[in-house]
Amino acid sequence: MSGFDNAVRLASLLGAVAFVLGLHLMNSPATARRGNQLSAAGMLVTVVAVLAEVGHGGSMSATRWLVLICGALIGGAVGLYSARKVAMTQMPQLVSLFNAVGGGAALLIALADYQHDPHVSAGVALAGTLDVLIGGVTFSGSLVAAAKLQGYWSQPVSLPGGRFISAALTLAAIAAGIDVIAGAHNAWILLIEVVAALGIGILMVLPIGGADMPVVISLLNAFTGTAVAMAGFVLQNATLTIAGALVGASGGILTKLMADAMNRSVVSIIAGGFGTGATGVAAGPSAGGSVKSVAVDDAALQLAYASKVIVVPGYGLAAAQAQHELRELAALLEDRGIEVSYAIHPVAGRMPGHMNVLLAEANVPYDQLREMEDINPEFDRADVALVVGANDVTNPAARRPGNAVSGMPILDVDHAKSVIVIKRSMASGYAGIDNELYTDPKTSMLFSDAKKGLAQLVAATKQVA
Amino acid sequence: MTQGFVGDLTIFVLALLVGFEVISKVPATLHTPLMSGANSIHGVVLVGVVILSASVNGPIGYILTFLAAAFGDANVVGGYAVTDRMLQMFRKRPVPAASKPEGADS
Numbered sequence: 001m002s003g004f005d006n007a008v009r010l011a012s013l014l015g016a017v018a019f020v021l022g023l024h025l026m027n028s029p030a031t032a033r034r035g036n037q038l039s040a041a042g043m044l045v046t047v048v049a050v051l052a053e054v055g056h057g058g059s060m061s062a063t064r065w066l067v068l069i070c071g072a073l074i075g076g077a078v079g080l081y082s083a084r085k086v087a088m089t090q091m092p093q094l095v096s097l098f099n100a101v102g103g104g105a106a107l108l109i110a111l112a113d114y115q116h117d118p119h120v121s122a123g124v125a126l127a128g129t130l131d132v133l134i135g136g137v138t139f140s141g142s143l144v145a146a147a148k149l150q151g152y153w154s155q156p157v158s159l160p161g162g163r164f165i166s167a168a169l170t171l172a173a174i175a176a177g178i179d180v181i182a183g184a185h186n187a188w189i190l191l192i193e194v195v196a197a198l199g200i201g202i203l204m205v206l207p208i209g210g211a212d213m214p215v216v217i218s219l220l221n222a223f224t225g226t227a228v229a230m231a232g233f234v235l236q237n238a239t240l241t242i243a244g245a246l247v248g249a250s251g252g253i254l255t256k257l258m259a260d261a262m263n264r265s266v267v268s269i270i271a272g273g274f275g276t277g278a279t280g281v282a283a284g285p286s287a288g289g290s291v292k293s294v295a296v297d298d299a300a301l302q303l304a305y306a307s308k309v310i311v312v313p314g315y316g317l318a319a320a321q322a323q324h325e326l327r328e329l330a331a332l333l334e335d336r337g338i339e340v341s342y343a344i345h346p347v348a349g350r351m352p353g354h355m356n357v358l359l360a361e362a363n364v365p366y367d368q369l370r371e372m373e374d375i376n377p378e379f380d381r382a383d384v385a386l387v388v389g390a391n392d393v394t395n396p397a398a399r400r401p402g403n404a405v406s407g408m409p410i411l412d413v414d415h416a417k418s419v420i421v422i423k424r425s426m427a428s429g430y431a432g433i434d435n436e437l438y439t440d441p442k443t444s445m446l447f448s449d450a451k452k453g454l455a456q457l458v459a460a461t462k463q464v465a
Numbered sequence: 466m467t468q469g470f471v472g473d474l475t476i477f478v479l480a481l482l483v484g485f486e487v488i489s490k491v492p493a494t495l496h497t498p499l500m501s502g503a504n505s506i507h508g509v510v511l512v513g514v515v516i517l518s519a520s521v522n523g524p525i526g527y528i529l530t531f532l533a534a535a536f537g538d539a540n541v542v543g544g545y546a547v548t549d550r551m552l553q554m555f556r557k558r559p560v561p562a563a564s565k566p567e568g569a570d571s
Contacts, residue, residue, distance in 0.1 A: 019506050020483055026499050027490045033552040036502050040545040043509065047541075050512045054519040067527045068518040071534025072511070078535075079543025086547060088554075091497060098504045098544050101536035105510040108533035112517050112526055123470035221500055228507045229480075233473050235513050241473050242480040243509040249484025250503040254496060346493050353496025357551055365558035371493045 004056055011049035012239045018042020019243055023250070029366045046239055075101075088361045089318055092217055092351040096146035099217070099224045103138025106131055106227035107194070113234050114180075114190060120234075122181055127233030129177040129193070135227040136197025137204065142220045144205040149213060149350060157206045166203045169196045204270060210350075211430035212269045214258040217351045219266065222251025254352045261346035263398075263408035291426065294444035296453070299420050300460035302444075303329075306383035308339045310375065312411055313355055314348050316389020316423070317450050323362035325454035326388060330364070332461050341368050343375040343385075343411050345393040376412045385416035387437075389450050391429030397436050404431040419443040422453040498551045505544025511537035 018038050025035025054060050079098075086094045110131035120128070147153070159165065173196035176189050208216055229244025259266050294302075303309060311330065317323060330340045342364065348355035356369050370378075379385060387394055394413040398405040413419055414437055421443060428434055437443055446453055491499050514533040521530050 015509075019509075020487060023484075023487045023491075023499075023502070023506075026488075026495055026502060027492065029492075029495060029552075029555040030557070032495055032498060032555065033549065036498070036505075036545065036548045036552055039502060039506060040549075043505070043541060043545070046509065046512055047515070050515045054515055057519060059519045063527070064518050064521065064530075067531050068515065068534050071514075071531040072538040075535030075538035075540075076542040079539035079541070080546055082539075083543040083546035083550065088551070091501070091547075091551070094543070094547060095497075095501055095504055098501070098508075098540050102504065102507045102510055102540045105514060105533045105536035105540065108529050108536070109510065109513045109517055112521055112529040112533065115526055115529070116520055116522065121470060123474075127470075218500070221503065224507050225503070228510045228513075229477055231510060231513050233470065233477075235516050236469055236473060237513060237516060238473065238476050240509055240513050241477050243506050245477050245480035246484040246487075247503045247507040249481050250488045250499060253485060253488050254500060257493075257496075344493070346496075349497075351497055352500060353493055353498070356494045357497045357554070360551075360554040360556070363556070366494060366555045367558055369494050 005053075008049045008053045011045050015042040015046030015049070016239055016242045018045070019246055023246065088357050089321070090150070091354065091357060092213065092349075093146045093149045095351060096142045096149060096217060096220065099220045100139050100142035100146065102224040103135045103142060103220075103227050105135075106224070106231040107135030107139060107197075109231045110135065110234055111190070111194070115187075122183075124234060124236075125181045125183070127230045129180050131227055131230035131234055132190070132193050133173055133177065133197045134223050134230060136194055137201035138220055138223040138227055140198040140201030141205045141216075141223075142201075144202055145213070145216055145220060148205070148210070156209045159203070159206065162203055162207065166200060169199045169203070172196045173200065208269060209430065211347075212262070212264070213350050214347050214352050214354075215255060215262065215264070215266065215269050218251050218254035218258050219270075220251075222248050222255055225249070225251055258347060258352055261409055263405070291438055292441070292444050294420065294446055296446065296448075296456045296460050297463075299444065299446050300457055300464055302418065302420065303333060303338075303384055303386070303457070304336060304461055304464040306333075306338055308378075308382045309333055309341075309384045309386060310379060310382045310413075310416065311340065311342045312385060312387040312390050312394060312413055313342060313344070313359065314388065314390025314393065315350065315355075316391075318349060318355065318358050318389070320389065320450035322388070322451035322454050323358050323364075325451055325458060327359070327362040327364055329454055329458050329461065330368075332458060341370050341375065341378070343372065343379075343413075344369055345372055345390065345411055346409075347393065348390065372409060372411060376415075379412045379415035382416040383418065385413045385419045387413060387419065387421040387423075388454065389422070391423075391435055392431045394437050395429075395431075395433070395435045396440075397433065404433050413437060414440055414443075417442065420446055422446045422448055422450055422457075424449055495555075498548050498555075501544060501548045501551065505541055505548060508537055508541030508544050511541055513537075
């Protein structure tokens, strides 16, 4: 091994170390930005090293450089533009698209490698097959997920015989995969595998409901990492394998956390089930038990004379783009010397941790953003819990067995001395059951759109002397 | 199975364990930036594209390389840029000023 080769390998090692340390720095909001910059620097070193390697190798023709550079420039420009322009509410879509292109690139690597060098060992052929399968599923599945999140169609779609088609495609993919591993050098077999993988990805995500999206995105993220790691096996490149494994681990952990927070197993989500739609469409304050409605002025008084307020934001807040009004209300209350904090359920939003980003964008300091386990004991001391656009994650029925939310980890909103819920109607959440919190005697309902309701609360609170 | 493959497998499994260890310490507050940061890391697939580009031939090979380069670079550049944009929004509570403007929504 020459000195040059050693230098290239050491640079790759440096890159891998930067990835791990960068992820490590993500364990606190104070250091996270530095972690991301360190990771980016590691990426730069790694890419420059590999460019030097292929340049030094002397096998790069002018055409090859041109193809590579043109592709990278166009892709980089598109990536940068979307990163600058995307609204924070659309982060889940963007992450899905990045999953799609990452998985797609891993798929293309396996195809291009097979095209020029089909004679590989069984181990590498196995990795290549997995690369094609996982990469293909990720690519098409992530595109469908992004389209769903963007709202092109949000309802779950069940094709007639969808499961039968999925099973058939899986069998076809396995058969083709075995063929490739056994050494068949036939482009048609590879094509069957690609088409089957793409089909499986589409059929996997189509029937999944909106509420299950945090799990799906995490799972596709884990898939992308695994596909990239498999591409590392194909090219016998350790950097790809390491980075892919890191992402696979990250996606795996988040998938499990999200599924646990929704009290669902990953398998049952993929198989389709209760995230599958807004079952409850009961309108008006009439569903079960007696509901106390409150006027804006009274709610403002209640808030203004509290000493501790816990805000419980849910996706309804983000959907109404009301995070800035919420921040304004919180600032008013803090000026009156009231302690305000935010209780964030793990699945609040459309991807893991989404609500924190939305509130951070609205200038809420991160030490006020509190995780579920951390804030739950504090509800006992709260004078008012203000629930905005959250539903199932506050339902005390989860503590009892025998209903759709049983066992789901919830925020102990009902432990607060009083509760104000801003909500448009009594319609139930994704679980399709009534929220017992709403009929609790200490709960008052402020029937309004989140944005309008909060704006009125802000105006009314300013009037309180 | 070749020795190279077993070596790669070893690295894969160890990296997976390191990943689990490091990432399970990330607080829920940062899960979105974590995922988008991990997203940019899998943009390392670009390295694979560069290696491959040195040996492809013919129109199909060139098209595959072009697409893969575009995908990979969009992933890297966009991923790091958007993660940075997100993380700079996470601020500490400002030191309370003496006269805070009413209803500050800065």
